[in-house]
Amino acid sequence: MVASTQTNGTALIELQGVTKVYGEGHAAMRALAGIDLRIEQGDFVAIMGHSGSGKSTCLNILGCLDSPTSGSYRFQGVEVSQLTRDQRARLRRYYLGFVFQGYNLLKRTTAIENVELPLIYRGVPARERHQIARRTLAAVGLEGWESHSPSELSGGQQQRVAIARAIIADPSVLMADEPTGNLDTARSEEIMDLLCRLNREAGITIVMVTHEADMAEYAKRIVHFKDGRIESDQQNGRTN
């Protein structure tokens, strides 16, 4: 069953025949072998697959961290597959947020300073930045933890800080790469609940890579990758 039901109008994300080849000649490795994927505004997509299935490569391309070898990637209707490094950086700055498995917070830097980071690159003045960061930390349930550094926070709290950092600049899409990979089940569920709430209440589109079926269950739609191709793409029965 193919989920591209709304074929009319412009999708938020549209991949057509996207391939990615690493290396050249005999050493060449085909990570993506032609991907067609449409993601609408407000969706919550879980990308699943074994390691080497191409799911991370796909997320890197969706997150504009990498360019496809061939094929077309339209973001809000604009072709972005052949952008330069700096152009992709600007795109990430204004439209994308990232959450990583290892949190990737700056060491010896307080939670609020970590959360502010994207606003610094957007040139938001310091006062305004503090206000927004404070509000965003509160939104992920970390009121009162502003001046703690990552080493003083639990894994779940660190991931919340990372989520706050990802959403502070109101991105169109949140790219999450194994966001619960380093957390225990209870903490993982809290993080997934938070992501669902952000998707539902703030309307943030979420694309999440995971290999845990439990976590994928939280998404509205599950896409399975195998050997660089999409194996299945289904709406999730669960409603949240």
Place this chain on the structure above:
Amino acid sequence: MLWNTLLLALREIRRNVMRSFLTVLGIVIGVASVITMVTLGNGATQHVTAQIASMGSNLLMVTPGRRMGPGQQGMAPAFKGEDAQAIAREIGSVSAVAPVSTGAATAIFGNENWSTSVTGTTSEFIALRNMALHSGRNFTTSEAHAGAAVCIVGQTVREKLFGSQDPIGQRIRLGSLSFQVIGLLEAKGQSMGQDQDDLVIVPLRTFQRRISGNQDVRLIQVSIRDGASTEKAQQDIRLLLRDRRRLAAGEEDNFQVMDTKEISTMLTGATQVLTGLLGAVAAVSLVVGGIGIMNIMLVSVTERTREVGTRLAIGALEREVLLQFLVEAVALSSLGGLFGILLGLGASFGLKSVLQVPFVFDPGIAIIAFLFSAAVGVIFGYFPALKAARLDPIEALRHE
């Protein structure tokens, strides 16, 4: 953005205070040594200039040897006492002439002995050198002629040999001969680390016979009558000495007749060459300090690879990452420069009493040292910063 970057850089430096300090230690030491060398060198130059100016403008110094450049002398035959007499006799504008020969000797009085410098000269010497007698008397003409065993001592020699005793009329031994002390000089104090009161003055003839054993005179000091032309006297002495030394028409002078301005230029030239050399050595240590900064910045970039990856993912441009690390390196090296300047000024201030050199603060050299250290940051910080900026965000995020 630049202001933010600067704050960010300072925060990064603060986060690693110990490492930052060790990193810039090279720059601190380099700048401190440049500042110390130049400050002390300037002090020495000023001191020499002031001292020579105090000698008066009507003084000439005649020394054997060719002029070769600042502070250098070629080999040439020494003068004789008769050369000094000839200058006094034949040059009309000369008011006083003192031939000078110096050597080292041990002065002995009772159980006390003291190594000092012995100057053989004439009675004009004391006045020519701006010295004065504290007590006793100068040589008489007959004593000078006869090469009598009489001497005038400086305050340091008096203190070491006689303690609180009155030295006048006592007999001291210099080498093999016993001398009667007939005069005591006024104290003149230290000059550039040299004790000007540590000397014994004896008549030239006595010196030549009893101490040096030869007729050589290494220096003739000449003072010119007030109102007479120094240039003219210089020229007259030159011609007289060329004649006495039997130089052919085409031959170069094998002696120099210098006025105080030239002496001052020669001496300051020497200190300036020395200052320049020491400054250059210190500048090398600045470059070494720069390499230290580059080293640590490279380590820092590697260590913060994930941070760079995160920043790039968030949307930092290549040049923003470059700028961040560059500003960090420059902030680091400039802080080092600032500390170095303070340390150098402190050191020169502390050393001024040890080296007897006045403290002359030159803001120009401080500014140059600061800019130089900042430039070291730019030059040695650029490569690590470029390395950080060129990182692939995906690789960097995966870095352990």
